Amino acid sequence: MAETVTLSGRTSPGLLASLDPLLREWLPRQRWFAGKGRPVTGFSLVAATELLPADGRLGLFHLLVRAHQPLALGAEPHPGDCYQLLIGVREALPPRLAPALIGHVDEGPLAGRTVYDALYDPRPAEVLLEALRTQARIGGLRFEREPGREIRTGLVPRLVTAEQSNSSVVYGDTFILKLLRRIVPGVNPDLELPLALAHEDCPRVPAPTAWLRAELSGESYVLGVLQPFLQGATDGWELALRELAKGEDFGTEARALGRATAEVHTALARALPTVTMGHTQLRLLADGMIERLDVAAQAVPTLRPYAPALHSAFTALADLAGEGRTWTAQRIHGDLHLGQCLRSPAGQWWLIDFEGEPSKPLAERRMPQPPVRDIAGMLRSFDYAAHSAVPQSQGWAEACRAAYCSGYAEVSGRDPRTDPVLLRAYETDKAIYEVVYEARHRPDWLPVPMAAIERYAAPDPH
Numbered sequence: 027m028a029e030t031v032t033l034s035g036r037t038s039p040g041l042l043a044s045l046d047p048l049l050r051e052w053l054p055r056q057r058w059f060a061g062k063g064r065p066v067t068g069f070s071l072v073a074a075t076e077l078l079p080a081d082g083r084l085g086l087f088h089l090l091v092r093a094h095q096p097l098a099l100g101a102e103p104h105p106g107d108c109y110q111l112l113i114g115v116r117e118a119l120p121p122r123l124a125p126a127l128i129g130h131v132d133e134g135p136l137a138g139r140t141v142y143d144a145l146y147d148p149r150p151a152e153v154l155l156e157a158l159r160t161q162a163r164i165g166g167l168r169f170e171r172e173p174g175r176e177i178r179t180g181l182v183p184r185l186v187t188a189e190q191s192n193s194s195v196v197y198g199d200t201f202i203l204k205l206l207r208r209i210v211p212g213v214n215p216d217l218e219l220p221l222a223l224a225h226e227d228c229p230r231v232p233a234p235t236a237w238l239r240a241e242l243s244g245e246s247y248v249l250g251v252l253q254p255f256l257q258g259a260t261d262g263w264e265l266a267l268r269e270l271a272k273g274e275d276f277g278t279e280a281r282a283l284g285r286a287t288a289e290v291h292t293a294l295a296r297a298l299p300t301v302t303m304g305h306t307q308l309r310l311l312a313d314g315m316i317e318r319l320d321v322a323a324q325a326v327p328t329l330r331p332y333a334p335a336l337h338s339a340f341t342a343l344a345d346l347a348g349e350g351r352t353w354t355a356q357r358i359h360g361d362l363h364l365g366q367c368l369r370s371p372a373g374q375w376w377l378i379d380f381e382g383e384p385s386k387p388l389a390e391r392r393m394p395q396p397p398v399r400d401i402a403g404m405l406r407s408f409d410y411a412a413h414s415a416v417p418q419s420q421g422w423a424e425a426c427r428a429a430y431c432s433g434y435a436e437v438s439g440r441d442p443r444t445d446p447v448l449l450r451a452y453e454t455d456k457a458i459y460e461v462v463y464e465a466r467h468r469p470d471w472l473p474v475p476m477a478a479i480e481r482y483a484a485p486d487p488h
């Protein structure tokens with residue numbers, strides 16, 4: 027059984043100043059750091075909470091820090107992104123924690139100690155689960171649990187090492203805790219939507235068991251969500267690549283994924299408000315896509331030659347607005363791709379990660395949108411898989427596309443292919459987003475969305 031934890035919630039003056047030089051070097055190297063390409067020039071402290079006393083053998087601080095960086099070209103002035111850090115403090119790091127090292131502190135309250143990313147360390151990770159189990163309130167931190175859901179003690183933590191935008195810890199193959207790294211005030215869809223779906227008894231999404239929030243200056247920040255761990259599940263991306271490598275068809279799985287997507291959309295439309303998008307909203311939608319294309323073409327020079335041809339997908343949408351077409355908009359997943367789908371050993375599909383596109387403002391991510399947007403995301407993902415494989419297989423992606431849309435239509439009664447203009451606009455918009463994402467985060471992958479851009483810009487796209 028886990029040792030009882032004393033949680034003090036004290037804060038420590040001078041703490042950030044002593045960590046500043048180490049964090050400036052360490053933070054930009056983290057996969058989840060959102061401000062890549064611009065140096066960090068300093069930090070300001072949003073909140074610091076001592077979870078284990080720093081003068082003990084193992085100290086633990088929960089920090090919310092704002093990273094100051096020069097503004098990206100053309101960006102609106104803003105105060106800098108706020109990050110959630112869990113800082114462990116020890117005399118020296120045991121070799122198993124070497125990958126977690128942040129550095130050795132020279133001065134200030136932690137002088138002479140070693141600080142590290144505490145999520146790698148089982149003991150601090152246990153502290154978080156224990157706080158959720160006991161619904162602790164420490165300083166501005168609120169550890170909250172869904173009524174009626176229990177968390178048992180003694181679950182052994184391990185950090186998920188897969189590439190992700192946040193950081194997750196699995197507890198005894200029973201729960202997974204996702205700690206959001208770049209945090210913003212307000213209702214976070216990564217908690218809001220799974221909770222709404224759980225209340226609708228939608229079986230396609232793991233139901234949140236507990237969550238961590240911060241209350242700061244009258245604003246609420248969602249910091250993390252604990253949900254059941256789907257043991258033995260494989261993500262759709264891995265599965266798709268595996269089937270592609272074997273030359274196998276993915277049609278049955280793609281159809282099941284289409285059905286799962288429709289189940290989630292149907293439940294979200296029941297749970298949360300829907301709106302009709304008329305002329306004005308459709309124009310705004312098309313204008314937004316055109317603006318994103320212009321910004322993307324500024325940021326990624328390889329996109330520029332294709333920009334005029336890509337515009338046509340968005341002007342076609344604006345033309346439909348002029349003809350009086352309307353669509354129903356609702357809450358959607360917002361960043362659906364194969365990596366967000368998990369298949370259980372029993373063959374059922376689950377959707378995860380309802381955070382939306384991490385780079386977009388929260389208000390935009392929470393707006394009702396046409397469900398076709400999620401569908402376009404999945405179709406782009408089949409295309410990604412087909413173009414990452416050797417040999418590449420456009421036919422495989424086309425077969426997945428047909429099966430996925432049919433599966434979606436079976437459950438929802440609406441085949442996304444009956445909306446070709448909207449679908450094409452969203453697929454183009456997503457491919458443009460991906461070009462920017464890959465240029466920033468994984469330049470080696472840039473040819474994958476660029477292959478789609480070339481196709482979409484051709485006189486008669488697929």
Ligand SMILES: Nc1ncnc2c1ncn2[C@@H]1O[C@H](COP(=O)(O)OP(=O)(O)O)[C@@H](O)[C@H]1O
Pocket residue numbers: 186188189190191192193194202204232253254255256257259261365366368378379381
């Ligand atoms: N409920 C779950 N059960 C099993 N594995 C999960 C679960 N939720 C997430 N994962 C795994 O953790 C990884 C990261 O989760 P995700 O929510 O996508 O985080 P991020 O937003 O940081 O990318 C996923 O790729 C998935 O493999």
Ligand SMILES: O=P(O)(O)O[C@H]1O[C@H](CO)[C@@H](O[C@H]2O[C@H](CO)[C@@H](O)[C@H](O)[C@H]2O)[C@H](O)[C@H]1O
Pocket residue numbers: 190191263361363364365379382383384403406407408410411460463
């Ligand atoms: O999963 P995240 O919320 O972090 O999403 C971001 O990263 C994804 C990559 O990890 C990125 O997805 C793109 O690459 C996938 C293959 O790795 C592919 O399946 C997707 O279709 C493609 O968009 C996603 O766009 C980004 O927001």
